[in-house]
Amino acid sequence: MKFARRDILNKKVIYLPNNKFKTIEIVFLFVNEVDKNRINERNFLTEILLESTKKYYNAEKLNTLTDYLYNLDISSNYYVVNNLGITTFFFRSVNEKYLNEKGLFEQVIDLAEEIIYNPKTYKGKIPKKSVVDLKNQTEELILSINQNKNAYSYYQFIDKYTKTMKSSYGFFPVQEDLEQVSAESVTETYKKMIEEDEFYIFVSGDFTFKKMDSLILEKFGNRNQTSHFENSFTNKLIPNKLPKEFIEKNSTGQTRLFLGFNLGFDINYKNIQIMNLFDEIFGGFEKSKLFSKIREELHLSYYVYSNYLEDSQLFLVSLEVSKSNYSKAIAAVKKELEACQNGEISDELFNQAKQNLIKAFNNASDSQVRLLLGNIINYIRYNKEVSYEDKIETIKSITKEELIALIKKIYLDTIYVYTSEENDD
């Protein structure tokens, strides 16, 4: 899917045309440097703006309309990608070519404008009730997380791993800042998003460029573009001098185990692709080092996987074991990393991991949503057009020597164990 950059709205309108799918997707992006003190507000906006507008003043009215528009998908998200905060508004509509009905997409664009630019307000502000309700719900969400042992232990681990800096990585909710969220702070964040963030529109599907240009210009032609930011790839993790181990005891059956690593190398496009490949080799599939050793050979755990968070530069391993086995499991993970660092990666595994990534990139072309979102995130992440084909070529070009040289710099930073108060029998 190739980018077609349109000469409207400061060239921030990009089309990804194709006639393979039965839908048209339009995504509105607001991009700026991340404000770690406004993570809650940014996330609140993705909920509040999609709940009601001036014209569709409650969720019932808005949702009935989206049903009526042939199951129009609407979603909004806030992502932190490296140093950038990105708010997206995503609309996925059936292409009217497949319906006996004209003018469907015009109605979708009207609704997009209404949702983004005409939120329901009271005395010029986002209504206090909406904010208070959402705060209450978020507090309940925290309670809910706390009683879900998987979610709770993960959040506790992230807190320890990021040294209580998880807001700078965009993790929501930021419990300690929740009290300060108000109708005023949400309104101020909304205004900042509309007035200061860089504004992009991406459209994919089968449509006429000229007609789409005119629709976009009519609805969004007078929007300001004032932000100035630069992408930067940095490793924000504050390192521990020696690995720190945290053990939390509670009434739980299985022991949850998380190991967080510091990457210890410069972050750039090539190194990110190498890390993606290593993630696959280490704990990405059932022939990976960790799965083969910990599940298949040692029978310590039903699942074990590694996870490289490309936008945060965090790298972690997680597994669930019985209490008596957790020390063995930690030792096994450490040993497998050392083995990889010493070059113990078979050609078969190395090539298979490459094939797996290439397959995943190729498969993205079967989903317009994945294609579009992947292209957008890559565009923002690398500040240039990076297609799946480009990524495939990079993966193909990685040598085992390059990979081993890079992963030698990875070291264990944090171990978090969530285990039972009881003695294991």
Next chain:
Amino acid sequence: MIKKLITDEYLYEEKLSNGLTVYLHPKPNFNQTYVSLQVNFGGRDFLYECNNKTWQLPEGTAHFLEHMNFENNDERLSDFFIKNNADINASTSRTTTSYYFSARTDIEILLSKLLNNFINYNFKEEMISKERKIIAEELAMSDDSFQEKAHRNLLKMMYEDKSIYSDIGGTKKSIKAINQEVLNQAINHFYHPKNMTLLISGSFDYDSIIAVLNNHPFTLFNWPEYHEVKRSVKVGDKRSKSSIKKAKELNTNIVEIGLRFPQDLIKNNKSKLYIINKAFQSLIFSNTSKFYKLLKMKNLYNFTFQAANLIEDEYGYFNVSVETKKPQLFIKTVDNYFSNISEIDFSLEKFIAFKRSEIGYLIKIFDDVKATHNFLKRLIIKNIDIVEYIETLKEINLEDLSIFLEVFKKENIFYFQYLLES
């Protein structure tokens, strides 16, 4: 047989000489192909009739056998698929075991390999023992979830028959009883082509797939006579309509509501029941409903509000699950709402919106091979004809929904609460 689904989407249905029903849904412009083999054997099957005899299996046998089939004939099935750049996996539900893979190329070779696995069975004792350990770890993972415990407690209140609520994977005790003999019994009774369906969606060549299927040893094998498995589910008449458990470890309260469908309702035409049920759920429980609005206005739920439904051959229910700070007020509000349900105006505007939404949903689902495959699989498992399903969607009207009002009678409503122990 060719069935036109929507616009340019077609489904081919074939019956092989061994009795296997095959569904083929070509998507020539796409890269991937999804293949799944369904066996009508699931977590519910531990007491059944076959060839005029009553048989028992340890709970969790279907799931155990699913694991073992990846280690059949001294070969790890997934190795071949990984080497050929395919993803393979399997799942066991209450009714069905499904083995599935996806790939971009060599579909015929991969399909052939998959079918090879279901002709002869030879499980080594040490592999049975290894899988038992892995499954024990898997079962332990669900032990900690209060949501799962609450849901199972609700089903236990609603139904007499254990096959409706027991853990699909069995228990640590029951899987100890699973051995070679047990697995053979399950294979003999359930793993017959006449008790299976095959679904293929995506970018494949119709003729070469049919050629592979017709000439495959799985088709040509001299299969023994198939004796249909019969199940009887005791729905029962439970008296207790409300139950409470308390736990110190909770941070917030969980409330589960079950609305049991009367037996007469289950007997309706399946496509119609399925669509009406979906419409009813959309109008009563979705985020456009008055119910949702009422709960939201009173702040009676958090992010965890979930509404679902299930229709099986013998039973069906609606289920609403929430976490709430105010369980008593929640139940009072829900009770009051349900008791006045017949007076609630089913808005024509919303019903029309629902029908248009379902049409849009169908068109969109065919944009994604995996989603299409899973959608078709769901209907095949439920034995619902897809064309009839689409036609029913076009034909139903608002009045049809009234058959579901019966569900809201007091005798069909069950509450289970998991409350914070102060």
